[in-house]
Amino acid sequence: MEKQLETEEGQTLKNPLDSLWGTVVSGFILTAILWVVARAIVSHAIGSGA
């Protein structure tokens, strides 16, 4: 069986992918993170004239 992760207070940590809406929210968070990465790369390239 899958190992359950717990906090120091003994609460079970849930995998967001077990919930459909947790999955969707995780997708939007991942989009925001990757957008920051993409913008940094594009800005650097334009700044250096590439």
Add this chain to the structure above:
Amino acid sequence: MTPQTDWILRWFHIMAGIMWIGLLYFFNFVNVAAVKQATAAGEAGPISKYVVPRALLFFRWGAVVTWIFGAALLGGYPAPNGMNGLAAAFGLQGTMAPIGIGAWLGTIMLINVWTFIWQNQKKILGIVPATDDEKAKARRVAFLASRANTMMSIPMLFFMATGPTSMSQFIYH
């Protein structure tokens, strides 16, 4: 690449992509809950026998066709410094980085389909022999891989839609 080649490749890339991601969303938004409810009612058999195998056939081959047309499209794209568009995208080179991130996500999702999802679904559906324990484990792995693909599809579609287009200067500059 001629404009005609560009739009034909783009057209087939989008059609196959709708087949792939449409079925991914069918599995995650509809089928998981439907099978759970049908199993509780003792009626899940027909879904597993008649619906899932057909859906998986178009799902996994839709993924391959989408990737091939996407790669061909990128290969003919004019990239900075005279690079090949496909290499520039996967190398996250300059203005090709946004579409490159989308291409990487799509590639990881394709690998997920053929390794974690399809290999485990074959055990679940009885296409390859498996014990009850192996089926239970396969069900969990296939479920999480499918959910991971649903999560990655959200940024993948963002970067596909906003990559090297006239909009990109407002989104990334």
